[in-house]
Amino acid sequence: MPAVEILRLDRLGRFDSIIADMSEGKNRLADGVAEANRGSGSSKRQMMKALILVDIQNDFLPGGALAVPDGDVIIPVVNRLQAAFSLVAATRDWHPADHGSFAANHPGKKVFEQIDLNGLPQMLWPVHCVQGTFGAEFAPALRRERIARIFPKGTDAAIDSYSGLFDNGHRKSTGLGEWLKASGIQEVFVCGLATDYCVKFTALDAAQLGFKTHFVEDASRGVNLQPDDVEKAIAEMNRAGIKAVQSADILKQQMNPPATLHTGRFLALIKEGHWEYVDRVNATGAALIFALTAEQKVLLVEQYRIPVHARTVELPAGIIGDEPGNSKESQAEAARRELLEETGYSAETMAVLTTGPACSGITSERVTLFHASGLRRTGKGGGVAHEDITVHEVPLAEIMPWLEAKAKTGVLIDPKVYAGLFLAAQGK
Numbered sequence: 001m002p003a004v005e006i007l008r009l010d011r012l013g014r015f016d017s018i019i020a021d022m023s024e025g026k027n028r029l030a031d032g033v034a035e036a037n038r039g040s041g042s043s044k045r046q047m048m049k050a051l052i053l054v055d056i057q058n059d060f061l062p063g064g065a066l067a068v069p070d071g072d073v074i075i076p077v078v079n080r081l082q083a084a085f086s087l088v089a090a091t092r093d094w095h096p097a098d099h100g101s102f103a104a105n106h107p108g109k110k111v112f113e114q115i116d117l118n119g120l121p122q123m124l125w126p127v128h129c130v131q132g133t134f135g136a137e138f139a140p141a142l143r144r145e146r147i148a149r150i151f152p153k154g155t156d157a158a159i160d161s162y163s164g165l166f167d168n169g170h171r172k173s174t175g176l177g178e179w180l181k182a183s184g185i186q187e188v189f190v191c192g193l194a195t196d197y198c199v200k201f202t203a204l205d206a207a208q209l210g211f212k213t214h215f216v217e218d219a220s221r222g223v224n225l226q227p228d229d230v231e232k233a234i235a236e237m238n239r240a241g242i243k244a245v246q247s248a249d250i251l252k253q254q255m256n257p258p259a260t261l262h263t264g265r266f267l268a269l270i271k272e273g274h275w276e277y278v279d280r281v282n283a284t285g286a287a288l289i290f291a292l293t294a295e296q297k298v299l300l301v302e303q304y305r306i307p308v309h310a311r312t313v314e315l316p317a318g319i320i321g322d323e324p325g326n327s328k329e330s331q332a333e334a335a336r337r338e339l340l341e342e343t344g345y346s347a348e349t350m351a352v353l354t355t356g357p358a359c360s361g362i363t364s365e366r367v368t369l370f371h372a373s374g375l376r377r378t379g380k381g382g383g384v385a386h387e388d389i390t391v392h393e394v395p396l397a398e399i400m401p402w403l404e405a406k407a408k409t410g411v412l413i414d415p416k417v418y419a420g421l422f423l424a425a426q427g428k
């Protein structure tokens with residue numbers, strides 16, 4: 001990206017070490033949570049609990065390649081449940097296309113047939129959760145902002161991995177067990193899809209590693225290839241000391257249950273402990289787009305913003321999953337749609353630059369900042385119906401003086417504009 005090079009001024013160069021520190025900080029997250037856990041436990045002396053969400057992915061939902069009956073019913077339950085835990089982890093079935101558990105990779109074999117796969121018994125499945133496909137993505141309605149870490153599993157074509165902790169031969173750890181221990185966790189609650197496979201094996205491994213383990217029944221569903229498979233799975237977990245619990249019982253014991261002070265059409269005001277903040281209703285997040293045209297112009301939008309009673313210059317942006325019928329779209333698709341609506345440009349590539357809180361003291365909203373390139377003007381832009389949006393195409397080389405001049409006229413500049421410029425200049 002030659003033009004972004006212009007931004008690689010010496011001044012920006014010095015930020016390299018800051019960026020390096022920032023990525024190191026990510027590794028310190030678990031320690032931070034452990035620290036926080038110790039803090040909150042001091043008054044009540046309770047065990048530190050984590051929630052493990054197993055494989056809540058499109059292919060396991062109705063309509064997916066390996067659909068679990070009523071798999072989607074667990075999503076609102078899981079979303080509510082997450083608030084009761086200081087640590088939430090998610091596993092993700094994440095197969096290469098040539099995975100040995102797919103019947104399609106064994107000519108002459110059928111789905112749900114049992115074979116020997118490199119010395120281990122293997123049930124053959126339909127092709128599912130192939131890395132990078134829609135089927136492997138988390139369910140769009142699953143709230144993700146509390147998920148501290150995602151553990152992929154089944155990534156080795158030669159061996160399957162039902163458990164989120166180890167492969168089926170117990171040869172390799174996914175790192176989840178070690179991470180939970182490093183985070184100060186002693187007790188885990190396992191839920192998700194599917195009860196009779198990945199949930200069961202995850203729970204059994206957790207118990208074996210010494211975690212006090214529970215199975216959250218109403219936050220899980222099973223495949224039931226045989227009608228009593230779920231029942232048998234629960235019995236097997238019971239024999240390993242794992243008890244079935246209901247989400248309502250967990251939520252009842254929550255120490256600081258969030259209270260909804262008001263729910264409007266778009267926002268809800270929540271009070272949690274002494275803290276008040278805003279949740280979006282019917283949205284899963286927001287997309288921000290740093291878009292650079294072939295002529296090396298940055299697309300910025302200017303509009304009057306009611307809360308600040310001023311015109312503002314911002315990156316093109318939009319809420320993800322806010323329109324009826326759009327709740328299933330992926331973040332990148334949402335970013336593409338918003339860019340086209342607001343600016344009239346369609347983007348060839350939409351790459352993630354970073355993701356983080358929009359304004360962490362005020363709202364739970366998280367934003368994903370995209371870098372759009374390969375832009376082609378295909379529409380007129382200007383937003384939908386009532387939105388009065390002016391699109392500016394600002395030459396990259398002149399952007400700082402342009403923003404300064406704008407600010408002098410009383411227009412407010414969103415600081416995230418600078419974040420977009422900075423990150424795009426890092427060329428990452």
Ligand code: VGL
Binds near residue numbers: 197
């Ligand atoms: C699963 C079968 C194959 C599961 C994953 O998540 O339960 N089941 N791969």
Ligand code: ZN
Binds near residue numbers: 093095129
């Ligand atoms: Zn699988």
